[in-house]
Amino acid sequence: MxxxxxxxxxxxxxxxxxxxxxxxxxxxxxxxxxxxxxxxxxxxxxxxxxxxFRAAGPRIEAEEVGRKKVIHNYGHGGSGWSLSWGSAELAVGMAMANGAKEIAVIGAGAIGLTAALTAQLAGASVTIYTKEQFPNVRSARATGTWSPDSRIALEGAVDGGFGDRWEKMARTSFSTYQSYLGMEGDPVEWTDRxxxxxxxxxxxxxxxxxxxxxxxxxxxxxxxxxxxxxxxxxxxxxxxxxxxxxxxxxxxFNVADLARRLTQDFLIAGGRIVPMTFHSPSDLSRLREKVIINCTGYGARALWGDESIVxxxxxxxxxxxxxxxxxxxxxxxxxxxxxxxxxxxxxxxxxxxxxxxxxxxxxxxxxxxxxxxxxxxxxxx
Ligand SMILES: Cc1cc2nc3c(=O)[nH]c(=O)nc-3n(C[C@H](O)[C@H](O)[C@H](O)COP(=O)(O)OP(=O)(O)OC[C@H]3O[C@@H](n4cnc5c(N)ncnc54)[C@H](O)[C@@H]3O)c2cc1C
Structure with missing residues (x-):
């Protein structure tokens, strides 16, 4: 050992x-x-x-639901804050691949906010639809440390490209978080362990x-x-x-301040947050946007019937x-x-x-x- x-x-x-x-x-x-x-x-x-937690790692993939294109972005185990920006980069790349400029994001936790901000930076007009917002989302109850491989997947259950994708997500997130250092409120800081x-x-x-x-x-x-x-x-x-x-x-991650900053940055850039609860995938037809990034975290288990989420x-x-x-x-x-x-x-x-x-x-x-x-x-x- x-x-x-x-x-x-x-x-x-x-x-x-x-x-x-x-x-x-x-x-x-x-x-x-x-x-x-x-x-x-x-x-x-x-x-x-x-x-x-998903044995195969986070689900970041596209699915057609009726006339909507849904990009799933959930199942980040104990690593959601740490991988968020890199995961957003992958999801937004898929969402905007065919030139979509109006993007809906479901969920306003760590994954939803970073996906929404990343889509805005890529030139999209973004609306977040969500049941809960900070401080009532599960992301608000995280430890708040850099932990990019904490309960992220099981050995032998991931596909052959997972390691490389994970590394890219982690590196993107790590470097993005450095730009939050030294800000008022210390949303992100280096501390001793x-x-x-x-x-x-x-x-x-x-x-x-x-x-x-x-x-x-x-x-x-x-x-x-x-x-x-x-x-x-x-x-x-x-x-x-x-x-x-x-x-x-x-x-x-000083989560209270980090979440406030992410939310404010999103709103200042013209984003909208609309309270809404989805009970089944068919509810997505209520949205005017054709492209939707699904960042519902553990909520995806019930909403999408995804029992691979533990x-x-x-x-x-x-x-x-x-x-x-x-x-x-x-x-x-x-x-x-x-x-x-x-x-x-x-x-x-x-x-x-x-x-x-x-x-x-x-x-x-x-x-x-x-x-x-x-x-x-x-x-x-
Ligand atoms: C105890 C603990 C400690 C952790 N510590 C760390 C850590 O130190 N570092 C780290 O990187 N990660 C950590 N994590 C993991 C991290 O917290 C999660 O991976 C991350 O918060 C997931 O974010 P999320 O946005 O996917 O989910 P959530 O925060 O759960 O957000 C989901 C969003 O979707 C919305 N939603 C869900 N269902 C619906 C629906 N049907 N209709 C409408 N909206 C819906 C919710 O209202 C919410 O806004 C920890 C987790 C736990 C449990």
């Missing part, structure tokens, strides 16, 4: 590549990160989100084996040239209770944001990301099947309290 598996076993989405590219040097930091005030009274919200262990990385604890024959597909090594390397911190040089720590940097449940306990606390920590089965719009604390399970095929969207307060209590143990007293 290698270090990649160890990290994944710790429920650390997106960190496997970080450790694989770890630098040999170790670093003593002069000042540690601000400790998080992990007390029950600071827990202000508990949310649940369902990842729309601490990966903590009780034993030296690559030794000791191993991934808990499952008896499932399937394996999630991991492709992040393909992006090694554009993502930072991690450094090992000297034991005792950091404020955490576990002895061993690695430090890396990753993109954080819900993967994830719950977040939200702690009050703290000035100066802008970083993430991963230890054991818990992750914490201190964002500007809340400190998100998440139980990630012993393996990646945690929450798989669980469509329960009811928050579990007792589990949230337990996560916060565990987080409080991360720092040396």
């Amino acid at each position: 290698d270090r990649r598996h160890f990290l994944r076993g710790a429920g650390v989405a997106g960190l496997a590549g970080m450790a694989a590219r770890a630098s040999a040097t170790s670093l003593a930091l002069p000042a540690g990160p601000v400790p998080i005030r992990a007390t029950p009274d600071r827990l202000f919200r508990v949310t649940v989100c369902l990842r729309a 601490y990966i903590l262990t009780d034993t030296p990385m690559g030794e000791g604890r191993r991934r808990k084996e499952t008896d499932r024959p399937e394996k999630f597909l991991h492709l992040e090594d393909r992006l090694a040239d554009i993502t930072p390397r991690s450094v090992e911190l000297e034991p005792g040089s950091h404020p955490f209770r576990p002895q061993y720590a690695r430090l890396n940097s990753s993109l954080t 819900p993967v449940r994830g719950q977040i306990a939200w702690l009050i944001p703290q000035p100066g606390a802008h970083y993430g920590v991963y230890y054991g089965t818990l992750s914490m990301l201190a964002r500007r719009d809340g400190i998100v604390v998440q139980e990630t399970g012993e393996d990646e099947w945690f929450g798989y095929n669980d469509a329960n969207e009811e928050p579990d307060r007792a589990a949230a309290d337990a996560s916060v209590a565990t987080l409080a143990q991360f720092w040396r007293s």
Whole structure:
């Protein structure tokens, strides 16, 4: 079992590549990160989100429905924010291939907003039709980190071109998000990530084996040239209770501000958002546009009868944001990301099947309290 598996076993989405590219040097930091005030009274919200997972990866393809051309753009698992711009590029390319200039987008989550903006930039007039808008969409309940291969597909279930398509989507998104850095409200920023262990990385604890024959597909090594390397911190040089720590940097999406900015940019460019719920594909005949990009996320399961979508449940306990606390920590089965719009604390399970095929969207307060209590143990007293 290698270090990649160890990290994944710790429920650390997106960190496997970080450790694989770890630098040999170790670093003593002069000042540690601000400790998080992990007390029950600071827990202000508990949310649940369902990842729309498809073994074959996101569905980005065209379908004729009556006299409409529908471009599907859904099923991004735990990677929707990270892949959104690249996925939009593919979907919009298909939508506008025959010169269409009037585009309807269904859905106003991460995927719908980025598809709508991408179509506008390509010269289209765009209307979004949607049941819900931020903050009531599932995208608002995401962790908010760069995680382009988190529960994106299963090994052996994807077609031969998937890896290349995924890489292009990830690279396009990664570079587009860089243009959101340094903006008022910090919709996107680079922040530190601490990966903590009780034993030296690559030794000791191993991934808990499952008896499932399937394996999630991991492709992040393909992006090694554009993502930072991690450094090992000297034991005792950091404020955490576990002895061993690695430090890396990753993109954080401050989702509240990012969603507001995407929505505003869309409206300023002349876009319209129309509240509308579709109950079956035949409802699309109500739209005047002939070309429709379908960005309904987990909602596609009911609307399109797509039972290849499997819900993967994830719950977040939200702690009050703290000035100066802008970083993430991963230890054991818990992750914490201190964002500007809340400190998100998440139980990630012993393996990646945690929450798989669980469509329960009811928050579990007792589990949230337990996560916060565990987080409080991360720092040396
Ligand atoms: C706990 C958790 C943590 C996550 N963390 C990350 C992360 O850190 N980084 C990352 O990249 N990804 C993350 N993800 C994944 C990411 O959140 C999703 O891939 C992404 O939000 C999907 O966006 P979407 O626009 O497809 O779906 P949604 O946000 O669900 O939007 C769907 C839209 O379609 C509309 N709609 C649906 N059905 C209908 C209908 N019948 N009629 C009209 N409108 C309809 C909805 O109202 C909504 O506006 C996480 C997911 C979970 C569950």
